[in-house]
Amino acid sequence: MFVQPLNKTKVSILTTPKLTLEEFLQLPETKPGKEYINGIIIQKPMPKGRHSRLQSKLCNVINNVVESDKIAYAFPELRCTFGGRSIIPDVAVFLWENIVFSDGGEVADDFRIRPNWVIEILSPNQKPNKVIGNILHCLSSGCELGWFIDPDDQSILVFTNGQQPQLLQNTDILPVLAAIDLELTADEIFSWLKMG
Numbered sequence: 001m002f003v004q005p006l007n008k009t010k011v012s013i014l015t016t017p018k019l020t021l022e023e024f025l026q027l028p029e030t031k032p033g034k035e036y037i038n039g040i041i042i043q044k045p046m047p048k049g050r051h052s053r054l055q056s057k058l059c060n061v062i063n064n065v066v067e068s069d070k071i072a073y074a075f076p077e078l079r080c081t082f083g084g085r086s087i088i089p090d091v092a093v094f095l096w097e098n099i100v101f102s103d104g105g106e107v108a109d110d111f112r113i114r115p116n117w118v119i120e121i122l123s124p125n126q127k128p129n130k131v132i133g134n135i136l137h138c139l140s141s142g143c144e145l146g147w148f149i150d151p152d153d154q155s156i157l158v159f160t161n162g163q164q165p166q167l168l169q170n171t172d173i174l175p176v177l178a179a180i181d182l183e184l185t186a187d188e189i190f191s192w193l194k195m196g
Contacts (some may be wrong), residue, residue, distance in 0.1 A: 001174075003008060006070070011067070018040070019036075019038045019039075019041070021036055021081070021084060021085075021086060022092055024036040024041060024086060024167065025081065025086060029079075030043075032044045032045065032046045032047070033077065033079065033088040035085070035086060035087045035088055036081075036085060036086040036087075037085050037087065037130075037133070037134070037137075038084075038085070038095065039085060042130070044054055044088060045123045045124075045126050047089060047090075047123060048123060048124060050121075050151045050193055051090070051121045051123050051151070053193060053195070054119055054121050054151065054192060055076050055077075055090050055091060056076070057189075057192045058074065058091050058095075058119060058189070059074045059075070059076050059091055061131070061184070061191075062074040062091075062093060062180070062182065063183070065181060065182045066096075066179075066180055066182075069096070069178060070096045071096055071179050072093055072094060072095045072096055072116070072117075072179065072180060073093070073094055073096065074091050074092070074093045074119075075091070075092045075093075075094070076090065076091055077089075077090065078111060079094045079110075079111065080092055080111050080114060080115055081110070081111065081112045082112060082113055082114045082141055083114065083137060083140070083141040085137055087134050087137070087138075089115065089118045089119065089134065089138075090104060090119055090120050090121045091117055091118070091119035091121075092111075092115035092117075092180065093115055093116055093117035093118070093119070093123075094111075094113075094115055094116055095116045095177070095179060098113060098116060100113070101110075104176060106192065114138050114141040114142055114143050115138060115143055116143060116144050116145070116149060116177055117143065117144060117145040117146070117147075117176070117177050118134070118135055118138045118143055118145070118146045118147075119132065119147045120132075120134065120135060120146070120147070120148050121149045121151065122148070122149065122150045122151065122152070128148075128150075131148060132148055132157075135148055135159050136159070139159055139160075139161055143161075144160065144161060144177060145158070145159070145160055145175065145176070145177060146158070146159035146160075147159075147174070149189070151175065151190070151193065154169060154186065154190045155167055155168065155169045155186065156168045156169070156174060156186050156189070158175055160175065162172075168186050169186045170185070170187050171185050171186070172185060172186050173185055174186065174189075
């Protein structure tokens with residue numbers, strides 16, 4: 001298909017056939033990862049400093065509370081395929097009984113289920129509605145809790161099934177899964193950015 005612009009220079013618009021979800025899953029993984037959303041492949045942005053720091057600390061803090069008692073586990077950048085999408089949340093928290101294990105007891109490579117709790121951290125130049133759309137997809141598939149963290153305004157938008165989103169800041173205590181004994185405030189999370 002060709003479009004004739006005003007300056008009479010021909011511009012070629014190439015259309016590529018859409019891949020099915022199964023075809024997408026056969027493609028080699030990339031760094032950063034690609035997500036499959038509504039038949040479209042979307043490249044995730046490369047994490048930057050604040051994003052990496054928050055992601056790492058969140059996983060460590062959550063896992064320090066839940067792993068030894070086999071309550072749950074927080075995975076960074078884990079591909080989760082369910083409900084017609086294949087997404088890579090910044091942090092995907094699974095209750096222990098939902099974690100996929102091999103016959104030998106090792107954690108499986110492929111997770112074809114939704115997380116119980118999904119955490120997304122907004123990166124520079126990332127489109128907020130695309131990220132929130134992934135959280136909403138998780139919730140509509142049975143995920144219990146979603147956090148959308150914005151380091152620029154130091155706020156966390158919290159999503160829970162059947163309730164209006166809550167915008168939490170400062171000393172607001174953040175909700176976590178009922179099985180997890182953890183109390184965090186927005187201030188505490190954003191204090192992790194100060195490492196000096």
